[in-house]
Amino acid sequence: MSVLVVLLVTALAAVLVQLLTWLVALRLGRVSVVDVTWGPTFAVIALVAFLATPDDGDPARRVALVVLTTVWGLRLGTHIGLRQRGVPRGQDGEDPRYTEMLGRSKLPPKLAALVMVFLLQAASAWFISLPVQVGLISDGSLIGPAGFGVLAWLGVAVWSVGFFFETVGDWQLQRFRDDPSSKGQVLNTGLWRYTRHPNYFGDAAVWWGLFLIAGDAGWPLLVFPATAFMTWLLAAKTGKPLMEKALSSSRPGYAEYVERTSGFIPLPPKRR
Numbered sequence: 001m002s003v004l005v006v007l008l009v010t011a012l013a014a015v016l017v018q019l020l021t022w023l024v025a026l027r028l029g030r031v032s033v034v035d036v037t038w039g040p041t042f043a044v045i046a047l048v049a050f051l052a053t054p055d056d057g058d059p060a061r062r063v064a065l066v067v068l069t070t071v072w073g074l075r076l077g078t079h080i081g082l083r084q085r086g087v088p089r090g091q092d093g094e095d096p097r098y099t100e101m102l103g104r105s106k107l108p109p110k111l112a113a114l115v116m117v118f119l120l121q122a123a124s125a126w127f128i129s130l131p132v133q134v135g136l137i138s139d140g141s142l143i144g145p146a147g148f149g150v151l152a153w154l155g156v157a158v159w160s161v162g163f164f165f166e167t168v169g170d171w172q173l174q175r176f177r178d179d180p181s182s183k184g185q186v187l188n189t190g191l192w193r194y195t196r197h198p199n200y201f202g203d204a205a206v207w208w209g210l211f212l213i214a215g216d217a218g219w220p221l222l223v224f225p226a227t228a229f230m231t232w233l234l235a236a237k238t239g240k241p242l243m244e245k246a247l248s249s250s251r252p253g254y255a256e257y258v259e260r261t262s263g264f265i266p267l268p269p270k271r272r
Contacts, residue, residue, distance in 0.1 A: 003137055006052050010133055011126050013048045017041045018122040022114050031102070031113050032095035034121055036084060039076030041125040042069055042132075049133045056137045057217070060148040064213055065132050068159050072206050075163075079170050128207065128230045130223040135214025148216070155212030162205025165191060165266070169198030186253045194266040196257070200234040201264055207231070235264050 021037045046069040050062060087093035098117060105112035172190040176182050191198035211227040260270040 006049055009052055010045045010048050013044050014041055014122040014126045017044050018118040022118040029089050030093050031098040031117055034117055036077055036081045039073035042129050043073035045129045046132050049136050053137050057139055058147055061152055062136050065135050069132050128226050130226040131211045131214040134223055135217060138217030138219060140217055152213045152216035155209045158212060159206050159209025162202040162209055165198045166202025169202060186257045188257055193269055195262045197264060204231045204234050
C-alpha cells in the first residue's frame with residue numbers, strides 16, 4: 001500500500017476503537033473509560049500499519065516498533081483499567097476533567113462526549129503515532145549501513161528508561177494509594193523523590209525512544225512535531241498541570257514538595 005493509504009487505514013482503525021469505547025461509556029454513564037483505551041489505541045494503530053505493509057521497511061526495525069508500542073499500550077491500558085475497577089457508574093465515578101470540559105459545550109452531552117473526547121483522542125493517538133507508522137514503511141539506516149542502526153539502538157535504550165520510570169512510578173503510586181496511613185499525604189519517596197511525575201516523564205521518554213527507532217531510517221524525522229506534541233500534552237497541557245492543580249488544593253504538604261522536587265525531568269531534590 002502507499003503511505004497515504006496506510007495512514008488512512010490506521011486513522012479509521014483509531015476511530016473504530018474510540019467509537020466502541022464511546023458506546024461502552026454510554027452504557028457505563030462515565031466518559032473517563034476513555035482513559036483505558038488510550039494506550040491500546042496506539043497498539044491497534046501500530047499492528048494495523050504493520051499488517052498493511054508486510055513487504056516494507058527493515059524487518060528488525062518493524063518488529064521493534066510494533067512490539068515496543070504494543071507492550072507500552074497494553075501495559076498502560078491494563079494499569080488504568082485495574083485502577084478504574086470498582087469505580088461506580090454514572091456521574092459519581094466521573095473524572096472532574098471531563099465533567100468540566102463537557103460542561104462548557106453547547107452540544108448535547110452524548111454528542112459532545114463523542115466529538116470532544118473520543119474522536120479527539122482517536123485523532124491525537126493517530127497523530128502522535130506517526131513516527132511509528134512511517135518507521136514501519138521506511139527502508140535504510142540514517143547512521144551506518146542499512147539495518148537496525150545506532151540510532152535505533154539508542155531509541156531502544158531511551159524506551160527502556162521511559163518504560164521503567166512509567167511502570168515503577170505507577171506501581172509506587174498505587175502502593176501509596178492503597179496504604180490507609182498515606183491518606184492526605186504526599187508521595188515523596190522512590191522515583192517520586194526525583195520528579196513529581198515519573199509516570200509522565202516515562203511516557204514521554206517511551207515516545208522519544210520510538211521516535212529514534214523510527215528516525216533511524218531517515219525521513220521519519222520529518223514527523224518530529226508528533227512526538228513533541230505528546231511531550232507538550234504530558235508536561236504542559238493535560239498531564240502535569242491538571243494533576244498539580246488538583247493536588248495543590250487537596251494535599252497540605254504539596255507546595256513544599258513542589259519547591260524541592262523537579263517538575264518533570266528526574267533530578268536530585270533541592271536541599272531545604
